[in-house]
Amino acid sequence: xxxxxxxxxxxxxxxxxxxxxxxxxxxxxxxxxxxxxxxxxxxxxxxxxxxxxxxxxxxxxxxxxxxxxxxxxxxxxxxxxxxxxxxxxxxxxxxxxxxxxxxxxxxxxxxxxxxxxxxxxxxxxxxxxxxxxxxxxxxxxxxxxxxxxxxxxxxxxxxxxxxxxxxxxxxxxxxxxxxxxxxxxxxxxxxxxxxxxxxxxxxxxxxxxxxxxxxxxxxxxxxxxxxxxxxxxxxxxxxxxxxxxxxxxxxxxxxxxxxxxxxxxxxxxxxxxxxxxxxxxxxxxxxxxxxxxxxxxxxxxxxxxx
Amino acid sequence: xxxxxxxxxxxxxxxxxxxxxxxxxxxxxxxxxxxxxxxxxxxxxxxxxxxxxxxxxxxxxxxxxxxxxxxxxxxxxxxxxxxxxxxxxxxxxxxxxxxxxxxxxxxxxxxxxxxxxxxxxxxxxxxxxxxxxxxxxxxxxxxxxxxxxxxxxxxxxxxxxxxxxxxxxxxxxxxxxxxxxxxxxxxxxxxxxxxxxxxxxxxxxxxxxxxxxxxxxxxxxxxxxxxxxxxxxxxxxxxxxxxxxxxxxxxxxxxxxxxxxxxxxxxxxxxxxxxxxxxxxxxxxxxxxxxxxxxxxxxxxxxxxx
Numbered sequence: 001x002x003x004x005x006x007x008x009x010x011x012x013x014x015x016x017x018x019x020x021x022x023x024x025x026x027x028x029x030x031x032x033x034x035x036x037x038x039x040x041x042x043x044x045x046x047x048x049x050x051x052x053x054x055x056x057x058x059x060x061x062x063x064x065x066x067x068x069x070x071x072x073x074x075x076x077x078x079x080x081x082x083x084x085x086x087x088x089x090x091x092x093x094x095x096x097x098x099x100x101x102x103x104x105x106x107x108x109x110x111x112x113x114x115x116x117x118x119x120x121x122x123x124x125x126x127x128x129x130x131x132x133x134x135x136x137x138x139x140x141x142x143x144x145x146x147x148x149x150x151x152x153x154x155x156x157x158x159x160x161x162x163x164x165x166x167x168x169x170x171x172x173x174x175x176x177x178x179x180x181x182x183x184x185x186x187x188x189x190x191x192x193x194x195x196x197x198x199x200x201x202x203x204x205x206x207x208x209x210x211x212x213x214x215x216x217x218x219x220x221x222x223x224x225x226x227x228x229x230x231x232x233x234x235x236x237x238x239x240x241x242x243x244x245x246x247x248x249x250x251x252x253x254x255x256x257x258x259x260x261x262x263x264x265x266x267x268x269x270x271x272x273x274x275x276x277x278x279x280x281x282x283x284x285x286x287x288x289x290x291x292x293x294x295x296x297x298x299x300x301x302x303x304x305x306x
Numbered sequence: 307x308x309x310x311x312x313x314x315x316x317x318x319x320x321x322x323x324x325x326x327x328x329x330x331x332x333x334x335x336x337x338x339x340x341x342x343x344x345x346x347x348x349x350x351x352x353x354x355x356x357x358x359x360x361x362x363x364x365x366x367x368x369x370x371x372x373x374x375x376x377x378x379x380x381x382x383x384x385x386x387x388x389x390x391x392x393x394x395x396x397x398x399x400x401x402x403x404x405x406x407x408x409x410x411x412x413x414x415x416x417x418x419x420x421x422x423x424x425x426x427x428x429x430x431x432x433x434x435x436x437x438x439x440x441x442x443x444x445x446x447x448x449x450x451x452x453x454x455x456x457x458x459x460x461x462x463x464x465x466x467x468x469x470x471x472x473x474x475x476x477x478x479x480x481x482x483x484x485x486x487x488x489x490x491x492x493x494x495x496x497x498x499x500x501x502x503x504x505x506x507x508x509x510x511x512x513x514x515x516x517x518x519x520x521x522x523x524x525x526x527x528x529x530x531x532x533x534x535x536x537x538x539x540x541x542x543x544x545x546x547x548x549x550x551x552x553x554x555x556x557x558x559x560x561x562x563x564x565x566x567x568x569x570x571x572x573x574x575x576x577x578x579x580x581x582x583x584x585x586x587x588x589x590x591x592x593x594x595x596x597x598x599x600x601x602x603x604x605x606x607x608x609x610x611x612x
Contacts, residue, residue: 152607182605184567185526212605213560213598214567217522220491254519261490261520292519299488299518301458 001306002267004259005041005229006252007205008034010280011062012043012077013249014237015055018287024058026283028065033279034234035069037272039252042066043075043096043231047083063090079110084124087136094137097121098177099166101159102148105179109143118165125170139204140166141175145191147182156191163195163203173204175229178218181211185221192225205229208250210236215250216258223259230255234273234280235289248290253277257293265305270298307612308573310565311347311535312558313511314340316586317368318349318383319555320543321361324593330364332589334371339585340540341375343578345558348372349381349402349537353389369396385416390430393442400443403427404483405472407465408454411485415449424471431476445510446472447481451497453488462497469501469509479510481535484524487517491527498531511535514556516542521556522564529565536561540579540586541595554596559583563599571611576604 011031015022022030027044034042044066045059059076066074076092078084087095099117100106106114121140128135145159163174176191188206196203206222206229208215219230233249253273256266277294317337321328328336333350340348350372351365365382372380382398384390393401405423406412412420427446434441451465469480482497494512502509512528512535514521525536539555559579562572583600 147605149606152605180605181602184564186568211598211602212563212567213557214522214564216520217526217564220523220526251519257518258490258520258523262492292517296487296517299453299458299486300455 001265003228003265003305004223005205006039006255006266006268007041007043007075007229007231008039008234008252009043009207009231009249010034010233010235010237010252012046012056012075013231014233014235015284016046016053017238018055018284020284020286021055022284024061026279027058027062030276030279030283031062031066032069033272033276035072037276038266038268039276040071040267041073041075043077046077046079047086047090048077048079060086060090063087063092067091078124080112080120081123081127084127088128092136094139095124096139096141097124098143099140099162100143100148100179101154101162102144102151104150105144105148108150114162115165118162118169121166121171122169131172137172138170139173139175140169140171141177141207142166143177143179145176146178146187147180149180156194159191160194160198163199167199167202171202174199174202175205175207175231176203177207177231178209181209181214183208183218184214185217188218188221189225192222192227196226205231207231210248210250216254219250219255220258223264234277235291237280237287237289251291253291253294257298260304261299261302263305270304307571309534309571309611310529311511312345312561312572312574313347313349313381313535313537314345314540314558315349315513315537315555316340316539316541316543316558318352318362318381319537320539320541321590322352322359323544324361324590326590326592327361328590330367332585333364333368336582336585336589337368337372338375339578339582341378343582344572344574345582346377346573347379347381349383352383352385353392353396354383354385366392366396369393369398373397384430386418386426387429387433390433394434398442400445401430402445402447403430403477404449405446405468406449406454406485407460407468408450408457410456411450411454414456420468421471424468424475427472427477428475437478443478444476445479445481446475446477447483447513448472449483449485451482452484452493453486455486462500465497466500466504469505473505473508477508480505480508481511481513481537482509483513483537484515487515487520489514489524490520491523494524494527495531498528498533502532511537513537516554516556522560525556525561526564529570540583541597543586543593543595557597559597559600563604566610567605567608569611576610
């Protein structure tokens with residue numbers, strides 16, 4: 001029984017931003033270990049041009065491996081129609097598109113305006129055909145939804161407008177992402193409420209970064225607003241909290257500890273999660289990994305939620 | 307205008323657990339810098355036997371310095387009547403007693419049962435006389451209120467019972483402390499509510515540790531339960547999040563960023579806070595300091611509350 005759904009994004013968001021490359025075979029072992037711990041949804045890679053992000057060049061092969069793991073929902077990122085075609089060919093169960101609410105970020109990240117990006121998503125939905133045809137789930141993730149390092153504040157109305165456009169373009173779900181770690185709990189509550197008012201249950205989940213240490217507090221606020229799906233990254237991979245501009249995702253291990261200690265079942269076995277952490281460290285020994293709970297250990301007599 | 311009250315406990319809880327000693331003159335400079343940033347309540351030391359905790363041997367001198375800073379509320383810890391007499395002599399504005407809800411912790415920490423500890427507090431209240439006589443504020447802080455590394459779970463009814471006993475013993479306020487970093491947000495809400503039901507506005511504030519990364523999430527939960535006073539430690543001093551058993555306090559810098567970003571005024575100037583952090587690093591260069599916000603920097607165009 002899971003009361004919340006966690007999507008492990010370390011193999012994509014983490015490795016994409018890591019300073020070192022993880023070999024393909026190590027990625028496969030890590031993903032298998034993550035799945036064995038109970039993480040049944042993993043964003044395994046990104047169909048971006050390999051020249052732009054070499055760490056993601058093996059995504060098709062990694063997707064193929066992930067598809068061989070029973071019960072695992074295999075997610076991949078695509079930034080445009082071309083990437084989506086590769087995701088289709090690879091057979092990913094779910095494809096996520098990053099759609100920036102910040103115009104400046106959108107232009108620097110995907111060289112398109114937000115509206116042009118929505119148009120790409122619309123074309124991909126058409127390419128897939130109706131959901132019942134068996135094609136992948138399509139997600140339009142609103143990035144920089146809580147602020148942007150380039151333009152500062154992002155108007156909340158702009159996020160709502162983009163969410164509505166994405167639903168009209170036919171996406172199956174719209175998560176909100178705090179790409180640069182600007183979000184605070186009050187804003188999280190407000191923005192999730194506004195977007196839910198506009199698109200109802202198409203509002204999907206929360207993707208937080210721990211840049212200013214507020215990842216878990218923001219996740220708590222989102223949970224209390226009714227959000228039940230969260231992205232996180234093992235070891236807080238992909239950003240160093242001890243370097244300027246740190247941008248690691250919220251840490252899977254601590255997120256799971258928080259929810260489990262609150263009595264909210266995540267479906268994850270904490271001991272097997274530590275084994276997956278060991279697989280991560282083995283596959284990427286030069287990269288720092290973070291997380292308080294793995295180092296402090298579980299509390300004495302701690303029991304996971306049913 | 308402050309909407310919450312933060313008590314900086316780094317010079318006591320932080321330095322007491324640090325691996326290195328901060329020289330007395332450096333303590334004074336650090337405390338002055340903290341006060342200059344707007345931290346108008348600082349726990350500056352502990353009147354424990356110097357042989358037990360050498361880092362606190364200079365507490366009387368540090369209190370004397372802190373008393374010379376206009377507008378600063380000077381707090382000191384005392385573990386018993388003897389310590390309280392020293393605090394009285396030094397002239398601290400407020401004395402806090404650690405009263406463990408865990409019997410095992412109480413016996414190992416102060417070599418008394420919780421009931422014997424309450425009796426010590428009662429004697430100190432008598433020694434002071436009525437609050438109107440000008441003596442110090444007396445606080446009975448319930449430590450290990452959320453669990454204990456020695457005995458595991460701590461019954462909530464035991465915490466409530468102890469809070470009532472402390473109020474009957476005449477204390478001015480009862481904060482709840484998660485001494486070992488076991489608390490979770492659901493428990494925080496529940497326990498603060500129960501204790502408030504029992505002792506009303508004598509319930510004072512929250513003291514969290516960040517051992518398992520939940521410090522800010524717990525502070526958020528407490529805030530939403532109406533708590534308006536928080537202890538925290540600059541740089542998360544006194545515990546290493548990258549070592550087993552880490553037990554650093556919730557980090558002042560990140561706590562302030564969280565509340566300010568939510569629009570809740572703390573009365574602290576963030577830039578001056580960074581100057582105080584520099585004074586800490588200068589006074590204790592060998593000790594690791596933590597905190598996400600100081601390293602990532604404030605968000606672009608960030609404005610502090612009111």
